[in-house]
Amino acid sequence: MSDDNKQLALAEKELGNQAYKKREFDVAIGHYDKAYELDDTNITFLNNKAAVLLEQEKFKDCIKVCEDAIERGRELRCDYELIARALQRIGNAYCKLNDLDNAINYYGKSLTEHRTPETLKKLRDTEKLKKEQEKAAYYNPELADKARDEGNAFYKKADWPHAIEQYTESIKRNDKDVRPYSNRAACYLKLMAIHEADKDADRCIELDPTFGECCLENVARGYIRKAGVQLAKKEYDEAITSLDKAKENDKDNKCAREIQDMTNRVYAAMNPMSGSGNANESQEEILKRAAQNPEVQRILSDPVMQQILQQMQENPMAAQEHLKNPQIAANIRKLMSAGILRMG
Numbered sequence: 001m002s003d004d005n006k007q008l009a010l011a012e013k014e015l016g017n018q019a020y021k022k023r024e025f026d027v028a029i030g031h032y033d034k035a036y037e038l039d040d041t042n043i044t045f046l047n048n049k050a051a052v053l054l055e056q057e058k059f060k061d062c063i064k065v066c067e068d069a070i071e072r073g074r075e076l077r078c079d080y081e082l083i084a085r086a087l088q089r090i091g092n093a094y095c096k097l098n099d100l101d102n103a104i105n106y107y108g109k110s111l112t113e114h115r116t117p118e119t120l121k122k123l124r125d126t127e128k129l130k131k132e133q134e135k136a137a138y139y140n141p142e143l144a145d146k147a148r149d150e151g152n153a154f155y156k157k158a159d160w161p162h163a164i165e166q167y168t169e170s171i172k173r174n175d176k177d178v179r180p181y182s183n184r185a186a187c188y189l190k191l192m193a194i195h196e197a198d199k200d201a202d203r204c205i206e207l208d209p210t211f212g213e214c215c216l217e218n219v220a221r222g223y224i225r226k227a228g229v230q231l232a233k234k235e236y237d238e239a240i241t242s243l244d245k246a247k248e249n250d251k252d253n254k255c256a257r258e259i260q261d262m263t264n265r266v267y268a269a270m271n272p273m274s275g276s277g278n279a280n281e282s283q284e285e286i287l288k289r290a291a292q293n294p295e296v297q298r299i300l301s302d303p304v305m306q307q308i309l310q311q312m313q314e315n316p317m318a319a320q321e322h323l324k325n326p327q328i329a330a331n332i333r334k335l336m337s338a339g340i341l342r343m344g
Helices: 003-021 025-038 044-055 059-076 080-096 100-113 117-138 141-156 160-173 179-190 194-211 213-232 236-249 256-270 283-291 294-301 303-314 318-322 326-338
Strands: none
Touching: 003 025, 003 044, 025 044, 044 059, 044 080, 059 080, 080 100, 080 117, 100 117, 117 160, 141 160, 141 179, 160 179, 179 194, 179 213, 194 213, 213 236, 213 256, 236 256, 236 326, 256 326, 294 303, 294 326, 303 318, 303 326, 318 326
């Protein structure tokens, strides 16, 4: 290949680039073809031609030219970056054809040749688009309800793993329905899968306000599930707060019994004397742990709280009156949670 031909080829390429910028695509292709005739050791000319074909929406022709560029580039041991560019362009063409599997495949191949932020973003965006399309194709509220009903049947049999499978299927079919999240959270709590239960409880609370007053019962159940998670994590004060929110949303008292049952469990766990707490923990250990808790120390050093605690010690009935004050009730719960205060 003479140097003159290479220079002439580069001149043709420049003419092609100018035509491309003017969107004179057929003219641009003519110049790139001429450039490659003059110098078939430079696959950039093929890559540029493929870019024009992509703009013309001649996607299959674009893919063919890129494949030719890759084959020739391998023969010539061309720079990996040039091979990667052709592979990425094939991915672009397949994406335009809505063949996302092939697009993802070729973006991946491009990245193995030469890793660039642009190609990585294209890969991530295409993977996301594929998931969205699969999700949309799977959406079916009727089948979601059927799966939830089957999950409920397993729940009644205490078959938690199979219930979870069905609730998960229901969520896949309709992820806007809060009920399977609530039910699955209950199953996870039975299996002590605390992290998973917590995520589902949060999803219940997050989803349901968008559905209006008619679904406040589900919001309440979300907070009940949240309280169950907090109880398992020994976050007793937070659990009581969640149960208060459950009461606020339980306008028709449909969840009143569940709320009360959970409240009883939380208070029982807060009070080591009840038998549900850590009765094996010594008073010395309790005091040592409390000394490391700044919130507990703040409450104990508060003169008002000191007076209230003294009154409660002298007259246990005084506790009921003090508990009517939300701030004092919160402080008392913290002390109970820490094991400093025992009631009952």
